[in-house]
Each structure stands twice: as C-alpha cells, then as structure tokens.
Amino acid sequence: GAVVSQHPSWVICKSGTSVKIECRSLDFQATTMFWYRQFPKQSLMLMATSNEGSKATYEQGVEKDKFLINHASLTLSTLTVTSAHPEDSSFYICSAAPGANVLTFGAGSRLTVL
C-alpha cells in the first residue's frame, strides 16, 4: 500500500532553535500534503495544506512565519518550526492522498522544545 514516510520520529531541541520535519510519499506523487498538529490527549488540528510548487495554505490562527512549509517536489514536503519555544512542543503529523478517498498519514514527529 501507499506509504508516507515522516522524519524524524523524535526531536528534542533547545528553545530558539529551528527544527525541520520531512514528509515523503514513497511510492506515489503528492501534489498536496497536509500538516496536522496534535497536543496530548487531543484531536488532530489541520495546520496547513502544502502545495507542490506554490505557497502553502495556512489555517486560521497558524503563524506562517513560525511554521514554514516547503513543497519543492512531488514527493517531499517539509515543515520548519522556526525559533521553537516550549509551547511548540507537540506531535506533528503529515498526510497525503495516494488515491481517491484514501488519505495516508506519516508516523508523526514528536517535538520537544526545552
């Protein structure tokens, strides 16, 4: 089946540093990918839609300059958390649609900012 690979699975960083998370579609092309954020014991909230070759579309309340998204190829989208702070600690998970009515998620990236 279609696989979405996400890296890294875990990342710990110091406050003020930037962290990049990669999301790859391994066996299909994805012109669109989706980035979600999940706080402990809560649901997934869509942060932004990543569009290949164009700007990402951010959901209301999500800071564009804080969460930089780049979708430079049909198989790779990256999310960069800039100047991370402890409140950015969360589970970030990406998804892509390999076909109609199928949405596959990556395994997620757990970010801890010290």
Add this chain to the structure above:
Amino acid sequence: AQKITQTQPGMFVQEKEAVTLDCTYDTSDPSYGLFWYKQPSSGEMIFLIYQGSYDQQNATEGRYSLNFQKARKSANLVISASQLGDSAMYFCAMREIRSGGSNYKLTFGKGTLLTVNP
C-alpha cells in the same frame, strides 16, 4: 460549530465482543466523505474505513463496519469480535468535497479511547 462529534471519551469492551463507537457530523455539503482512523499509543494514524455520502451501502472492512445513517448524520463504527490489539484511540473524520477539485482536508472529532479487556 463543531463538525464532528464523538460523545464517548472512553469505551470499554470485553474481548471477543462487539462495540460501537459513535460519531455524528454536521455539514451542508451534499457531497462528503467520512473516515475512521485508529491511533495506537505509538501515534501513527491507521486508516480503517471510508463511507461516501452517496454510497448506498454501509462500508465494511473485515471486522470494521460503518453504520451510516444519513438522515441522522451519524456514522458509527462497529468493531466486531474485539481483540486486545484494538485498544487505541479512534477518530472519526469528515472530508467536505468541494466541486471543481479534490479536497482532502479532514476535520477530526475529539476521539474515543477504546479499551479492550481480557
């Protein structure tokens, strides 16, 4: 307004028994899709089942079936013959399909934590 409502924060079921996880939704779009995902403690989101708004029959995938009642706007997940490995968080999600293009943005419910007891 909340688009996906899962009223059961937690559910318990005995191994080998069936369990129903509730999900109601709200949309004015005539075309939409409903998904159920399982999230074990590892965090990955595992796709279980999909129901399209125009599908005439309830979706089934192995031990999973979706009790789709369109008029009531409900899409309950039924898990038959529960197994210990079914213990996880379960999320209902909706995709509102806009005309003129694909849209795979999902809106998730708050989830139900299912615990299967031996």
